[in-house]
Amino acid sequence: MAPSAAPAPSVAPVPAAQPDPPMTRGEAQLERESEERRRRRAEALSELAGETNEIRRPFAPSNEAMILLENVTKVYPGAVVGLDDVTLQIDKGEWVFLVGPSGSGKSTFIKLLLKEIDATSGNLQVGGRSLRTLKRSQVPKLRRNIGCVFQDFKLLPTRSVYENVAYALEVQGQRRELIERKVPEIIGLVGLADKIDKLPHELSGGQQQRVSIARAFVNHPPLLICDEPTGNLDPETSIGIMQLLYRINRAGTTILMATHDREMVDKMRRRVIALEAGRLARDDRRGGYADETGL
Amino acid sequence: METRWKFFFLEAIKSLRGNFATTMAAVVTVLVVMFIAGIGMALGSYVYNYSNKIRDDVTIRAYLEDSATPKQLATIQRTITSTPGVAPNSLQFISKDDAILRLKKQLGEDSELLKLTLGNPLPASFEFKAVDPDQTAAVAKAVAGLPGLEPPQSGLPNPDYGAGKADRVLKTAGTITIVMAAMGVVLAIAAVLLIGNTIRLSIFARRREVEVMKLVGATNWFVRLPFMIEGMICGVTGAALAAILLAISYQTLLADRINSTMSGGGSPGSLPFPLLVVLLIFAGLGIGALGSGLTMRRFLQV
Structure with a gap:
């Protein structure tokens, strides 16, 4: 497998999420606290933005396509248009935000990449492989090379953190020794070393999302698709998740993130692909969430 | 693996x-x-x-007259053995004594019925089976009416294979x-x-x-x-x-x-x-x- 052969990325461990400060009495104190939270969030955001600014220069797209769409159209039964003649290229190592209102085609785009559905017409390639000619039996292989992080985490509810992450390696028939070595390592990396035997429902939303990122990344896939990874999380937790994803991206993994988080997109100033009614409405190298012209 | x-x-x-x-x-x-x-x-x-x-157990019984001569018995035996469809080796001669012994066994030594009977009223008989149980009637018919057999009466066919019951x-x-x-x-x-x-x-x-x-x-x-x-x-x-x-x-x-219900006959x-x-x-x-x-x-x- 190509991804497992790749060298382990130099991702620094993230400290475990801080527990919320205890409840306090007194309005003044509450206010002071929310003030404090706002400040911390602003700091963290600018830190993230600072990191992205810093990385902009060394960031050099390889011009090798990770994802390539040529006139891709998806029409669902009942003439519902999911994607309408979309042509775009996402290079290896890029970080791309996918934005647009609900029903604009973001989910269709992601489902096409995972070959959950097939395009009605057009050419769609992932990692240089055409998905049109990809056999059904090859779909699992495709998915092992694409990490997925979802808004609702999609963890296996009856399995521990360890088992959830290990499952992604087990489906490939990896050897037990390798699994036993790799899984704790990646769980430590996302800052959940002390939660390794917990079940998903015993974790907070942010922690669950870290587990799902660990699972998505344990193969070191060249492509990580995130479908509103912070959609269910509070802003502070979101930043932690974004930092984690950012580190993964810096290690060379292409990241495609569908999101509604306007602030995040505006701050990070990365490539933004906007969809509207299935059409490619905007593709900015360093875009914001909304069009610069104030749409 | x-x-x-x-x-x-x-x-x-x-x-x-x-x-x-x-x-x-x-x-x-x-x-x-x-x-x-x-x-x-x-x-x-x-x-x-x-x-x-x-x-499989359907047995054909040909009851003999007490007055049947040995010659008649030999003819009957020959007829039975030469009839196609009769199971070889199934032929058995049950003498009057055999018959009363069998009845005694079934009813018990002290049976009132046996005490009331004088002498031995039971006839001797030939017993045999058909190879194919479905051919029983046809096989029985081949023997019917031979001299030396008890004449059939209504309700008492001879040879008898329990036609209605079976x-x-x-x-x-x-x-x-x-x-x-x-x-x-x-x-x-x-x-x-x-x-x-x-x-x-x-x-x-x-x-x-x-x-x-x-x-x-x-x-x-x-x-x-x-x-x-x-x-x-x-x-x-x-x-x-x-x-x-x-x-x-x-x-x-x-x-x-x-x-208990199925005892006897295994x-x-x-x-x-x-x-x-x-x-x-x-x-x-x-x-x-x-x-x-x-x-x-x-x-x-x-």
């Missing part, structure tokens, strides 16, 4: 424990179905064997066998549907899990195998419990009664119990594996 099987097996055990309620539902379903099927199979085979035994028993047994077979078919269909439905419920409750497995890159077989092993474990457990229950109920309810015997258990276990295994394997197909289209 060995470790993979271990993995699949552990997966199955894990999810069996994790989904205790559905596991129990599936096991109990198999248990009930297998128990009823077991009773049906035992009874069905019992009736089938019993009716076969009656058919026919009724055979007809009834045939009907029972057909009804049993029909019930068996209906039961089998009901069992498969019921078990399939239980498995579907169990998988439906976990369809999100299956979806996630597929998204992480599991092949269909990788997802399906633990489910199938799970189904097989449920099936075998249910079948084994049904076998135990069958054994208990046979011992406590039926054993004495069957032995028990016709039904399907041997170990064979029944093996059949049930394999049926449980097959239903479990097939039921979950086939039901999975719908949920694997992710």
